[in-house]
Amino acid sequence: MDLVRELLRGAVPVHVLHHATEQEVYGAWLAEELARHGYPISPGTLYPLLHRMAAAGLLASTEHVVEGRVRRVYQATPAGRDALLQLRAVVAELADEVLPRHRRSTTVQRKGTA
């Protein structure tokens, strides 16, 4: 029942795609970066997520050897960038609906207690 956590978790793929579009990323770095932004995510969640996103064709992965260690490095595919645009649109819409800032009053009044 931690609503904040649920909301954050739904947003993790957005961050992943966001970063993977700008640069090559790898699991441990993403974990650290997400944690820095208040998105604690466990490896048991992150790695399977990356696998699923790769399997879905949103990320492409290659292995690099860096300082004597193997890293699986991901970058966004065109499909991943498309997905990012879609997700951004959802975020924008959500912000527009929920943040008091620019109230839209699109909300339909509840049909009378009738």
Next chain:
Amino acid sequence: MDLVRELLRGAVPVHVLHHATEQEVYGAWLAEELARHGYPISPGTLYPLLHRMAAAGLLASTEHVVEGRVRRVYQATPAGRDALLQLRAVVAELADEVLPRHRRSTTVQRKGTA
């Protein structure tokens, strides 16, 4: 693996609290309202969610009889309004980080390939 759906679902409680803060709401109305905004949610998801949120003290419920039918009507408690503020802050932060609009460049460059 439907990322949009995952993101939307994490945001459902935000909408619920948002509406339940402004007026009394009930399950079927919420379902319809959410669907209107592109948040399809099944009753098997929504009702248990409302129960959990009520159990967590975020919503208070009372039964009304309307047009010969019983409705369980919810409104946000003070704790629920607090939670809403918190969730809104998360949404604002997310929008700020992910939407290209006002780029913040707070993102730390990946520590060298190091």
Next chain:
DNA sequence: GATCGCGATATCGTCTGCCGATATGGACCT
């Protein structure tokens, strides 16, 4: 006053994904 109709709510079985802990792997060092 018992039955039916209906909107709304509640629940069930199954499945998917989360989580932290633990295991695995590969390159470098000694």
Next chain:
DNA sequence: AGGTCCATATCGGCAGACGATATCGCGATC
């Protein structure tokens, strides 16, 4: 060769999503 260390992979248990189905309560009909 064995040890070390970072990164990745996996496992078991658990929570929540989902659609379909059941239930509930009031009003109406006869």
